[in-house]
Amino acid sequence: MQLNINGQRHDIPADWQQDTLLAVLREHLGLVGAKLGCGVGLCGACTVLVDGEPQRSCLLPLPVVAGRAVTTLEGLSPPGAATLHPVQQAWLDEAVPQCGYCQSGQILTAVALLRRVPKPDAAQVDAAFDGQLCRCGTQQRIRRAVQRAAGGGA
Amino acid sequence: MMRRRTWLAAAAGLTVTFTAGCALPVIPKRPKPQAEDALSWIRHADGRYTLYVPRAELGQNILTALKQVACDELGIDWAQLDARLPATTDVAPVRGTVGSESIKDFALPLAQACATLREALAAGQRQGVIAAKPLPPEALRSLRGMGPYVGRPVPLEQAPAIVRGQPLYASDVRRPGMVYGRVLRDPASPELPSRLQAMDEAAARAVPGFVALVRDPLLRQGESEGIGIVVSTPGALDRVEAALAVRWQVDGSFAQADIDALLDIDARLAREGSLGRQLEDGRIAPGTAWDVDLRFDIPLAAHAPLETRAAVAEFAPDGLLRLWVGTQDLFYVRDVVAKRLDLDPARVQVQAQRVGGAFGGKTICTVEMEAAVLARAVRAPVKLQWTRAQEFLFAFHRPPSSHRLRVALKDGRLHTWWHAQASSHILFTNAVLPPWLQRLANLVGDDGVARGAVPPYRAPVRRVELDVIRLPVLTGPWRGLGAGPNGFAIECTMDECARRAGADPLRFRLDHVQDPRLARVLQRVAEACAWDAPRPAAPPDLRRGRGLACGIYKGNSYVAVVADVEVQRDGSVRLTQLWCAHDAGRLVNPDQVRAQCEGNLVWGIGMVFSDRLPVADGRVAAASFADAPIPRMSEVPPMQVLLVDSGDAPGGAGETAIVAAGAAVANALREATGVRLQRLPLQPAALAAKDE
Numbered sequence: 001m002q003l004n005i006n007g008q009r010h011d012i013p014a015d016w017q018q019d020t021l022l023a024v025l026r027e028h029l030g031l032v033g034a035k036l037g038c039g040v041g042l043c044g045a046c047t048v049l050v051d052g053e054p055q056r057s058c059l060l061p062l063p064v065v066a067g068r069a070v071t072t073l074e075g076l077s078p079p080g081a082a083t084l085h086p087v088q089q090a091w092l093d094e095a096v097p098q099c100g101y102c103q104s105g106q107i108l109t110a111v112a113l114l115r116r117v118p119k120p121d122a123a124q125v126d127a128a129f130d131g132q133l134c135r136c137g138t139q140q141r142i143r144r145a146v147q148r149a150a151g152g153g154a
Numbered sequence: 155m156m157r158r159r160t161w162l163a164a165a166a167g168l169t170v171t172f173t174a175g176c177a178l179p180v181i182p183k184r185p186k187p188q189a190e191d192a193l194s195w196i197r198h199a200d201g202r203y204t205l206y207v208p209r210a211e212l213g214q215n216i217l218t219a220l221k222q223v224a225c226d227e228l229g230i231d232w233a234q235l236d237a238r239l240p241a242t243t244d245v246a247p248v249r250g251t252v253g254s255e256s257i258k259d260f261a262l263p264l265a266q267a268c269a270t271l272r273e274a275l276a277a278g279q280r281q282g283v284i285a286a287k288p289l290p291p292e293a294l295r296s297l298r299g300m301g302p303y304v305g306r307p308v309p310l311e312q313a314p315a316i317v318r319g320q321p322l323y324a325s326d327v328r329r330p331g332m333v334y335g336r337v338l339r340d341p342a343s344p345e346l347p348s349r350l351q352a353m354d355e356a357a358a359r360a361v362p363g364f365v366a367l368v369r370d371p372l373l374r375q376g377e378s379e380g381i382g383i384v385v386s387t388p389g390a391l392d393r394v395e396a397a398l399a400v401r402w403q404v405d406g407s408f409a410q411a412d413i414d415a416l417l418d419i420d421a422r423l424a425r426e427g428s429l430g431r432q433l434e435d436g437r438i439a440p441g442t443a444w445d446v447d448l449r450f451d452i453p454l455a456a457h458a459p460l461e462t463r464a465a466v467a468e469f470a471p472d473g474l475l476r477l478w479v480g481t482q483d484l485f486y487v488r489d490v491v492a493k494r495l496d497l498d499p500a501r502v503q504v505q506a507q508r509v510g511g512a513f514g515g516k517t518i519c520t521v522e523m524e525a526a527v528l529a530r531a532v533r534a535p536v537k538l539q540w541t542r543a544q545e546f547l548f549a550f551h552r553p554p555s556s557h558r559l560r561v562a563l564k565d566g567r568l569h570t571w572w573h574a575q576a577s578s579h580i581l582f583t584n585a586v587l588p589p590w591l592q593r594l595a596n597l598v599g600d601d602g603v604a605r606g607a608v609p610p611y612r613a614p615v616r617r618v619e620l621d622v623i624r625l626p627v628l629t630g631p632w633r634g635l636g637a638g639p640n641g642f643a644i645e646c647t648m649d650e651c652a653r654r655a656g657a658d659p660l661r662f663r664l665d666h667v668q669d670p671r672l673a674r675v676l677q678r679v680a681e682a683c684a685w686d687a688p689r690p691a692a693p694p695d696l697r698r699g700r701g702l703a704c705g706i707y708k709g710n711s712y713v714a715v716v717a718d719v720e721v722q723r724d725g726s727v728r729l730t731q732l733w734c735a736h737d738a739g740r741l742v743n744p745d746q747v748r749a750q751c752e753g754n755l756v757w758g759i760g761m762v763f764s765d766r767l768p769v770a771d772g773r774v775a776a777a778s779f780a781d782a783p784i785p786r787m788s789e790v791p792p793m794q795v796l797l798v799d800s801g802d803a804p805g806g807a808g809e810t811a812i813v814a815a816g817a818a819v820a821n822a823l824r825e826a827t828g829v830r831l832q833r834l835p836l837q838p839a840a841l842a843a844k845d846e
Contacts, residue, residue, distance in 0.1 A: 015386065018362070018389050020388075020389060027334075027388055027537075030328060032320075033320075037461070038778055043779055072319065077318070092309070092317060095310055097213070099509060100213065100312070100508065101511060104316075104319055127788075130786045131786075132787070133779065135511050135513070136511060137752050137755065138749070139756065139785075143787075
């Protein structure tokens with residue numbers, strides 16, 4: 001079985017093929033950006049993009065994503081690149097992270113939203129992020145970072 | 155055998171002496187750090203500096219703040235210093251990261267150590283150990299704000315790694331040959347004895363990925379027997395657990411009603427007259443007529459950090475145990491694991507990782523012990539991360555509490571203030587202490603339950619008393635300890651007193667406030683929200699309200715919060731705006747103090763609208779966020795935070811605003827609807843318009 005992760009093909013050995021996409025990303029491939037927060041698709045910490053759409057990787061069996069383009073946080077800007085993806089940069093500029101554990105899912109949710117709606121209004125932002133839990137309370141900064149990345153400034 | 159002495163509470167002057175051999179849990183208690191300790195935090199070699207940050211990084215971004223202090227005191231550039239999370243072998247033992255102390259108690263010794271190092275380097279010394287000088291804050295350039303970093307915006311440490319998805323957390327650690335573990339238990343509360351009755355070991359062994367089944371008495375948690383499973387990929391954990399089909403035998407049960415009955419403050423007062431501990435011992439005159447008489451019931455609640463607790467354990471060939479952990483108390487984990495596995499603490503190397511949220515809930519040793527036992531059994535590195543369901547079932551939680559507040563006014567002012575409370579333990583958590591030791595601890599009194607219970611208001615007669623009761627659910631420290639629930643009860647009561655007195659809630663508070671710093675944040679928040687300006691009338695189908703609350707945290711940090719709400723006819727609520735004025739003394743990193751205020755405001759929202767763990771059938775009856783929700787983006791209104799830098803000594807910022815945030819919302823709901831919220835969390839039907 002082959003997976004297409006961040007533009008690279010990976011052969012997945014048989015003993016990992018029964019695991020979720022999240023487990024394979026984190027534990028087999030070492031792409032630990034996506035996080036385990038609940039395991040049942042209710043918190044959004046494990047969000048990745050599958051063909052550009054945000055999906056809960058803790059619920060995705062490998063056959064569902066075989067042959068489709070999976071993007072993780074690590075895929076937004078190449079390792080060692082001098083510049084970050086505009087959404088990643090906005091997250092730094094607005095000093096969004098507290099504990100940071102949910103932020104991979106938040107950032108990828110923002111990337112997907114801005115591809116679909118380049119200039120989202122407040123209600124569209126809230127709707128896109130309502131399933132992305134953050135216990136530290138960074139919601140206000142996430143809103144600002146999304147608007148900054150959308151070109152609306154802080 | 156050596157005698158072991160432990161201070162339970164040095165301030166109360168009680169020394170408890172135990173002889174080796176009794177089942178004494180390890181009590182985390184270490185003194186305030188001194189400049190001498192701080193020398194182990196800062197190193198210099200070849201023009202570069204390393205700061206081993208002696209605090210857990212929980213998202214308060216303390217790596218950044220202490221780096222600001224160190225760079226300014228050393229007089230070096232940001233890029234010359236690496237701020238690292240230490241292992242227990244890197245620094246002198248240091249107390250846990252609790253109680254919003256990391257700037258208040260650690261900035262000064264760090265600055266002293268850095269000043270000493272700077273002077274030694276300037277004098278040409280390059281090697282050896284130097285004696286730290288305990289210089290006063292006035293002599294330290296960092297704390298006087300004379301450098302380029304303290305008090306100014308700086309990039310957040312580890313934030314680039316967070317936005318790139320690089321490994322930072324215990325759950326991100328991977329080791330060669332690593333396998334995955336889980337400890338199975340009956341879902342009953344660990345306060346109820348439970349044990350293995352039957353299991354299908356052959357079926358488990360047949361599951362692809364099965365590695366081992368581990369039976370070890372050290373996997374017991376409380377009264378709950380644990381069975382370890384180890385597998386080769388995480389996905390096999392669920393499959394092996396299902397195949398094993400363990401049946402458990404449990405002794406006893408309890409229901410929500412049992413907990414409610416144990417805590418019922420009115421029944422307790424009727425039965426006992428006065429409670430076990432008086433924080434203020436004013437005498438209530440017989441026949442006092444009460445102007446305000448309110449009962450508040452606050453439920454069990456989860457910390458719910460997004461990272462469920464995790465650890466990786468690995469024994470080196472020479473017997474050294476290495477642990478990678480996401481804990482608030484590195485040395486406590488080391489001491490517990492060393493004691494229980496009978497290892498020399500120097501041979502247990504516990505490496506701190508960034509913690510994916512903690513909020514008081516990651517202060518004891520759980521997954522670290524489980525991972526170490528499994529790693530010892532299978533002779534391979536083991537990663538163990540609790541499921542969300544395990545977090546709800548086996549972690550300790552905010553204790554439920556029951557409060558009765560009665561106030562008599564005289565000439566429009568507070569005269570007699572009486573607050574009686576029943577709660578389960580916080581500092582003397584039943585997740586660590588057996589019943590006999592908890593009873594002994596009760597002689598000292600649980601200052602966690604007491605935190606924030608004495609109101610910041612003048613009244614001729616004040617009586618504040620509490621009982622602390624062991625419950626069959628696990629309870630312990632939760633952001634702000636007792637100060638959140640106590641602040642809620644006090645500030646809601648104060649609001650009713652102002653109404654009863656026919657006074658403006660702001661002026662009524664200012665008339666009774668004892669501390670000028672509290673008065674100042676009240677005035678600042680009132681200015682920010684234009685408290686005195688007329689507000690537009692609500693449309694006919696909408697009810698609007700504005701609420702105010704304030705408080706002091708641990709005597710060193712001050713907050714006032716205003717909330718605006720809109721309530722629909724069906725009782726559904728929208729928060730429209732929050733304002734917060736906060737004074738935590740001198741600020742090292744104002745933006746991250748602001749972030750802590752924002753977080754506490756969201757916790758106040760959670761306290762009012764969602765925080766509650768249901769209990770049934772002898773256990774916490776929650777398996778996922780569907781059963782125990784936390785605030786969502788759409789519930790969080792725009793928030794404005796004003797920082798008041800009073801120039802006073804640094805206080806704490808991580809738990810202050812929670813003392814006022816929930817009550818400000820509840821007081822706004824009261825103004826909008828006339829309904830006083832007395833049982834948390836809010837049930838929207840309670841606010842439905844009466845004619846519906």
